[in-house]
Amino acid sequence: MNIALAYNVRHTKPDINNPQYIVEAEFDEPATIMAIKKALKKLGHRVFTVEADEGAYVKFQKLKRRIDLVFNIAEGINGRDREAQIPAMLEMLGLPYTGPGPLSYALGLDKIRAKEIMSIHHIPTPAWIAVEKISDLCEKNMFAYPVIAKPMAEGSSKGIRAKNLAHNFKELKKITHDLLQQFKQRVLIEEFLGGREFTVAVIGNPARVLPIIELTFDKLPIGMPHFDHYEAKWIYDNPDSGHDPLICPAKTNIKLAHQIEDISLKAFQALGMADWARIDIRLDITGKPHIIEVNCPPGIIPDPKENSRFPRAARVAGLSYNQMIEKIIISACQRCKVKYFKKIN
Ligand SMILES: Nc1ncnc2c1ncn2[C@@H]1O[C@H](COP(=O)(O)OP(=O)(O)OP(=O)(O)O)[C@@H](O)[C@H]1O
Ligand SMILES: [Mg+2]
Structure with missing residues (x-):
């Protein structure tokens, strides 16, 4: 097939003190984009790379007649609905693409709206309030x-730094104030669930769950x-630490595994996800799983030493990196009624 790869690339290494990192934090490393490109070629496709910058629409317009499908890992560049930008352009041009439509991407990024929708569907999420300005915080209602x-x-x-966990109203007020100042968007305050944490890769059409991953925190200082x-994600979990914070498949009893898989698929459906997503889950003190958030596109860093969650679950399921990419493409082709073929034409 002729496949366009839509991406945003990171030009800086994760560094909380570098303002450019804050802008690019969600973008992919050049190595990830190269690995996906290589995988697509290896799978027998011709690849057109499209950086999802301000000129993206014109690039897709020019390519329109030459491509069969867009493999979309773009994060978008501006605003709260930025992940919806590329899917919206592709809808306009009538180009089929991997992953859900613009609304679901925007919902995936908006944790508050996503929680509202999940609540309607009786999918458990931690108790929460949304704060627009510091005076919305009320000590009594916490x-x-x-x-x-x-x-x-x-x-x-x-x-989301280690200090975002507040143990009293004073700490909460300080961190909320800082977040409002820095991010100029509502702050989501949630009860902190201290139970085990899991993350679940969902793939395919119909969607299925890959082996559940547990995140462990016992090696943190x-x-x-x-x-x-x-700090846990970018400082302590790195290839040089010699420590693997993930356990996959997670050690759970059948009942818990069932509950986790069930709410993952329900959240996937409720938010209108498609082809792939990664669902973060945490248990409350009674052991009941709650959805923390739904991620699409999930990170797919190719180097196993980087402990990227989605490819790890795929590997444990017996899928190589390339097979994982192929599954996502086949899923999109089925959904969009595009014929899947390997030979370049
Ligand atoms: N209500 C909560 N209770 C317990 N832990 C939480 C809660 N909300 C967030 N966390 C912790 O903070 C982490 C990051 O939160 P969240 O997944 O919402 O952020 P994110 O930056 O969108 O993550 P990602 O890197 O997956 O995109 C979670 O993986 C979990 O460990
Ligand atoms: Mg998360």
């Missing part, structure tokens, strides 16, 4: 501490809170 404060529409732990904050 649920039990600790609570976690997060920017409502960011990913890759942007704005003493005193560092046990959740997947910026």
